[in-house]
Amino acid sequence: MHPQRKRRLYGVLFIVIGVSIATALTMTAFRENLLFFFSPSQIVAGEAPLERNFRVGGLVVEGSVRREQDSTEVSFELTDGAHEVRVFYDGILPDLFREGQGIVAVGRLGEDQVLRASQVLAKHDENYMPPEVAEALKAAGKMPQHEMKRYQKDGYTRDKGDNKGYPDRQ
């Protein structure tokens, strides 16, 4: 083979191999870091995995927030209207966390069916309901009528600030 051609062939091979490695790395990282969403009803039904992180959304049950007096540990219940699941979290809750508010928690489920959250997310808008929560409520048939209207109206002119309010790293 002509040496010029040979060199070019090596060049092409080099790029092809490089791109394949990059693709393989990407796909592996992608599969490992996908976070699935489960509603409290699905968790109670045993559909959520035990060995990996996932997201759960719902309304914070009124009167369910329990705080430790001498640390930042807190636990509360999330509901989709049909079932509840208890969430344990050690850290500072977002500004808009309050009872009755729709929130999303990210974490791992323990054998005791308590979710140990590594993140608790609440959007920076008191009218806002995370779409996952709204869907979970709808699926459970518990979406309050006025919330439903607000949900449909909402999610439209959300601007940058609002979107930014969502992913919270703690």
Next chain:
Amino acid sequence: MIPELGNLALSLALAVAVVLSLVPLAGSLRGNSAWMTVAHPASMVLLLLLMLAYACLSWAFVTHDFSVLYVANNSHTELPLVYRLTAVWGGHEGSLLLWLVMLGGWTVAVSVFSRALPGVFTARVLAVLGMVCLGFIAFTLFTSNPFERLFPAPAEGTDLNPLLQDPGMVIHPPLLYMGYVGFAVAYALAVAALIGGRLDSAWARWSRPWTTAAWLFLTAGIALGSWWAYYELGWGGWWFWDPVENASFLPWLVGTALIHSLAVTEKRGAFKVWTVLLAISAFALSLLGTFLVRSGVLTSVHAFATDPERGAFLLGFFVLAVGVPLLLYAWRAPRVRSVVSFDLFSRETLMLANNVFLVTAAAAVLLGTLYPLIMDALGQGRISVGPPYFEAVFVPLMLPLLLLVGLGHWVAWKRADAAALARQLWLAFTTAVAFSAILMLWLWGQAGLLVFVGLFMALWIVLSSGLAVFERLRRHGGWRGLRRIPGGFYGMHLAHVGVAVLVVGVTVVSTFETERHVRMMPGDTLEVSGYAFRFDGVREVAGPNFDAIEGVLHVERKGRYVTTLTPQKRYYRVQREPMTQASRHPRPWRDLFTALGEPLGGGAWTLRIHFKPMVHWIWAGAGLMVLGGLLAISDRRYRIRRRSGREGGEPA
């Protein structure tokens, strides 16, 4: 009356945009120079009309005209004047108007600075910009009109989102938009060149300053957004791989690739096809970024179900904007193929590698950003992709690229001599290795291998660039040669050093930061990284449109007073939203970051106390990149025709 005037101006702008898109293009195809020159006054009139519409909307904000729906949704009588003026771009409709004014501005800039270009080419470029403008004006007028009235007019508005009431938010969106819109110029230049079937080095040279200008605005915008998220959101992070951030990062990655690819096309006439595709992609991703952030699709893909008009319009516009140039390209492809050969070890190859890394990174980010949206739209359930994915993919892709940053500019075009290169660079390389090895031994046990690699890369880039500037100065007769070296050369090296500074900041802060979330009683003291924070309780303060609870933290280091920090928890009176206002003590080598959590009863509060070493280097690095971009645009040879035989620089 004023809002109707704005509406009228926008409608007239639509008509002018039709003229601008059609007449000069037709003129260029039929060789009618009178038609072609219409482009210049038309773009000027277009800009004036858009500015008039913008001024009308601003006026409605200033005078609290709540009969305008958009004003009622984004303003309030208690809102300070400066935030009323910036609230114009606080929502979807107004930010489209800002987009349009900027596009008009870029169009006029092209019309003014392109006098030296062939008239046919200029006419086509301006016509393509006119088409983009036409699409956006139509979208604004027919689906997102900011001048829509509200009957009956409410007595009071619902106020601007408190997060947006901040100086960072005042300048961040306009800068970002300047970047997004700026890529329209690179796009228009590429499309015009395709129409003419001439993708030559002259086209690449005209594209370079425009692309760099768009890129530097985008860099500044992204950096400011990151800075704002850091100090305003109160989480102490500087990048979250949030879809909104990714949306602006995608055109940046592709734009950076484009800047380098254009350099190859200009100098060597190679990579033409690739460069055209990058120019189209950079603008397509800018469009995507605008739509993703402002259309609400991120919050819920079902948002479009309630208003399918917008979604259909945007999708149609996107398909046209990307599809038509691709068809043009297919038609012109046989005429524009590059016939340039180069060796495996040459600057062309390294630039190709640079492009492969950047575009792969962009593709990975795009996948992580869009995949959840696509799955949701297909009804496959809700998923999300977390920051670990982006970090796992991005870091391995960027490390070899950083090595290339220090190497690329030393390697000759066409064919490079590896042995000579080794002689020139071995000292810089071994110095970088030695220094980072010493650092690693000194920090043994406290830091991982990534710190070593990160600091090595930064040092390597700085030494390599420093050596290059030194060599160039020596060849140009010492300090007197300082002014004879083209701005592009300094620009490239300054931007590369900026990358190094940013890498240092990222490496150090992600390894040595301390973040503590604690419960504190008044009088409690917490020691974080050598600083003692004493919590002195909270007090109440009042702002112009908010009430706040302010924590008082007395900070000492080794018994010496450092500062008193006052993080606030604000309650905005109109929107009735609580918001955290962090309090910081920034220094070049570190930042002390505190934020107030929640009251726990008995005077106790939860607090976030962070120690962030060298975090400001991240934004300082971005600042250097912007300065480098400015220097590169100022390069004389972009303004006067290049004389043959004169040595040019190689701008970043």
